[in-house]
Amino acid sequence: MSFEGEFLTNFGQDILKKPYGIVVNKEYIFITDILHNSLFKFCKNKLYLLKRTDNSDSKEEELKLPRGLCIDTNGDVFVANRDKHRVSIFSTLLQFKSNLGTKQLYYPHDVKLTQDCVVVLDWSPRCVHLFSRNGDYLSSCISQGDKPNCLLSYPQFFCFDLSGNIIISDTNNHCIKIFTQSGEFIHSIGCKGKKKEELSYPYGPKPREFTEIERYSFQFNLLKTILQLEKTFEDLAQFSKQNCIIICDRGTMDASVYCDEGMWDKMMKEFNTDCVAMRDARYNLIIHLVTAADGASHFYLKAKENNPVRTESADEAIQLDNLLKKAWVGHPYVEVIDNSTDFDGKIRRVKEAICARIGIDVGDRLHIESKKRKFLIQSQIPDEEFPTFQDFDVRHDYLDSPDKNSQIRIRKRGQNGKYAYTCTVRRFVKGEIAEMRRQITSKEYDILVRQRSVDNAPIFKVRRCFMWANQYYQLDVYKEPCTAAGKGIIILETYTTEKGKLDLPKFLTVLSEVTGESRYSMYTLSKLNSQASTPDS
Known part of the structure; x- marks a missing residue:
């Protein structure tokens, strides 16, 4: 359905x-089908089938009349496997992982997750x-108990309200019927009948939520x-x-987490902008x-106790946090500050990141140790092996510089025909590198690109940005036309304080670390004279 309530399309009918x-x-x-006895996985954006579970010969992973289901923060899918008398757990790739409740469940009909528990509604003996x-x-x-209010008759589905009641x-x-999580009956709503306040065989309860129109209006404003x-x-x-730094507690892309793709695209059109402008520029x-x-x-739990507005469980907070991280994948400079230190250490690392980005030398006050490390990758791998990623078309041009101890390069970076532009000046002073980078307009870029060096070829590459194990990575795939030195080159980059061996993405084949090797610097790879050399860039 559209935001206005109009029918859009069907999917899965065949x-x-x-x-x-x-x-x-x-x-x-993810959809369960009780005639197929299968779990189906569809792509949300394009509504095509990605995978389904097989009617396996393995009794351990077989589904029979699968009913309700839910998904956790890791993407694992929990299925109420009714006539197999258990809850079956599958990975997001629909690979079987395990079963639970094989000795306690009779006819599980629905399953939900709390921070610490898996909660299962059992059709018979009609309990949770x-x-x-x-x-x-x-x-x-x-359970059934002795009190009439506690008696359930063919309960179908359940959910939690904001207070955690069932x-x-x-x-x-x-x-x-509404119960506390300890099983105490609170009250019931409705009775048999056809009138407005009456119910007839209710199936799925759901707490009041924003409609699509309300959600769009709220996020838009x-x-x-x-x-x-x-x-x-x-x-x-x-x-x-005075010189100023503006620090924003919330960024524009945060709103995209609470919108589906169609809603966000509509919002971008109404604002007459695009993701590249909102995120990168x-x-x-x-x-x-x-x-x-x-x-x-x-x-987190202590803070939650003292803040009634914070309703998310720890698992829900992590899930939302991961979505917020994904919303910024694609920005050229992302720092993820985890909880490996206390809060003071966390704030110190924020200051480090800001100082490093704007080029302020703070001496030993903040101990900035994060360095860019580069790795040579064997070959490109299929997209489906990657976690969530964003691809960008990137072009670098080196400009003529009157100072032999400096380099000037401009960059055009974007996707879907929308671009952001930067100009970087690198100076080499007594063996050290000082770098200043600023954003420029498209008009400035058009003027500067006419001043590109005749000794350097433009560099074209596809830059893939992604996160893996709480670390931000950029994978540069060099494209033709290019120099002979740049042909087939794939470089993985990340910033880290780790000086030893890194735990790199398992799905990539790393040939060697090339940090500091001048032959893999962009300047060298762009040089029409292959003998040129420069510090790593």
């Missing part, structure tokens, strides 16, 4: 026979079971507010007689502070 449960994340749609994330049985928090559709009792706030501070900085540096829930969960 594949699915009797779809039952559905769960959606930012990239995929709790399991640890490791699959250990904990307890039954809602909301169950009690289908044959024609009502919705929030983005509008962010842009206006940034403009206000930019204007103040322009009039200031607008900010000089992106600093992502990893949520305390990921690595310092005790602090």
